[in-house]
Amino acid sequence: MNPFLLAELILFLALVGCAQNPVCPSLCTCVFRGRSNSKELRTVLCKNPALTAIPLDLPSDTVKFRLERTSVSRIFRGAFSAMPELHYLWLTYNSITVIHPRSFTNLPFLHELRLDGNLLSTFPWEGLRDVPRLRTLGLHNNRLARIPPMAARYLGNITYLDLSSNRLNTLPNVLIALWPLVSLSDTTQPQCPVVLGLQDNPWVCDCRLASLLDISKAPESSMALLDRFLTCSGPPGLAGVPFQTVELSRCRRPYVVTSSTKITALLGSNVLLRCDATGHPTPTLMWFKSARPNHYNTGCCKQFQSSMETERLPRKLSSYVQDSSRVGIRWLAVTLNGVSYKDAGEYRCRAQNMAGISEAVVSLDVVGLMSNSK
Known part of the structure; x- marks a missing residue:
């Protein structure tokens, strides 16, 4: 082949490759793992303490975005809207304290959201309206002291919810009602239980948790605990007592x-x-x-x-x-x-x-x- 034609072909293929594979953001790395419909799946990993904000030049074909151990403290409105193909969003072990309620706009395929190991004292539950396909929500090891009753409106489709290692002492009844007792013969109920992480919280074992106790003890339930050995922190008479052994009257x-x-x-x-x-x-x-x-x-x-x-x-x-x-x-x-x-x-x-x-x-x-x- 003519060497000039070969050089032009190589240049053309390089340009096509750049168009298909945008430049990876600085302080981040990009890898391709697996294929879907003959298309490689891009993962973007940003793991640099010098990073203080979500990069603006994120590739639009990103399927999995991981932001880990950075100095990012705030997630602004539409921070990930440039990645409409995103399925997995991991924002773990950063310094995040604030998340805008519209942070997750334009993410119609998001399946998994993990925010473990941050500094969140509140979470914008209403923001889950923008991610109707979300099934996994990880909030392990934050500073959540309260789950508002309105959060139940947006958690109906979640099948894995990890609230462990926070500062929760109770849960609203409307949230507990999402995981009713079921019968194996009842085909109208979901067959796969919701997996719930509640361990390592200062639970006050009073009537507010009576329904949760009934569900956790039932042989047939729509809820499965990641760790069944929860411990009561209060009231004083029950401090240190395993949750499964107490008797609670309903409020x-x-x-x-x-x-x-x-x-x-x-x-x-x-x-x-x-x-x-x-x-x-x-x-x-x-x-x-x-x-x-x-x-x-x-x-x-x-x-x-x-x-x-x-x-x-x-x-x-x-x-x-x-x-x-x-x-x-x-x-x-x-x-x-x-x-x-x-x-x-x-x-x-x-x-x-x-x-x-x-x-x-x-x-x-x-x-x-x-x-x-x-």
């Missing part, structure tokens, strides 16, 4: 009632407001005034309007509490001595525990004539 939302729902009192008289509540754990109670009387500003009792206008509502009331001899029952009372027109209005008794909040309302109306004598 019950408070139920609260008042002695009456409407009271009409004479001007200057004394009024007793009382409410009773049940629940597990035993609810805490609080009385507060929440609204002025309905007839306020309708011409009644003009001489008291000024003082009523300065009253800031809601207003917590001083009250006294008496626990029942039975666990889970409590009552609370408040005394209004020498009531005046400004005491009229709506009073609420609020009962609260780990399972929720309930309220009962009492309407107080004050009637009678004021003496004009001085």
Whole structure:
């Protein structure tokens, strides 16, 4: 072959190769492993402590991107949008503290996201809407102290969730409800359980984890623990006790009632407001005034309007509490001595525990004539 033609052919093939295989980002390495549809699969590895941000010139054909042991601390919006073919995103053992909720845009094929070994105290759960095919989420060894209930909306498709080695002490019930007890004969349920990593967290073994305990003990469940030997860190009586050996009652939302729902009192008289509540754990109670009387500003009792206008509502009331001899029952009372027109209005008794909040309302109306004598 003519040497000039051979040189031109070599140059042409080199240019084609460059077009197909963009230059690898600085401080990173690129390798090709495996093939799919006669196409080599690119992996980009960035593992240099000098790297402080996600490279901007990432190859668009990248299937796996690994960012490991760098100085990157923030992941900005659309940081990986230049890699629409990405299936695996590993951002492990960096210094990441903040992830923008739209960091994972334009990643329709992302299957695996690993963020192990970072400094995350929060995670943008709503950002998972951009990765509908995500199945693996690794958050091992971070600083997560709480999983918000809304996170459950975005974890329904996850089959591997690692929350181990964080600072979690409980999980929201709506999240636990994603992994119900199942029967092997029930073909409507998924046959492969969700793998869940919960070990090495300071779990408080109370009623909030009762459902999780039931699922973890069940012979047939849609959840499999990476490590079944979880340990309770609290309450004090259960510290150090294996999770699988405790007995936990389920939380019950408070139920609260008042002695009456409407009271009409004479001007200057004394009024007793009382409410009773049940629940597990035993609810805490609080009385507060929440609204002025309905007839306020309708011409009644003009001489008291000024003082009523300065009253800031809601207003917590001083009250006294008496626990029942039975666990889970409590009552609370408040005394209004020498009531005046400004005491009229709506009073609420609020009962609260780990399972929720309930309220009962009492309407107080004050009637009678004021003496004009001085």
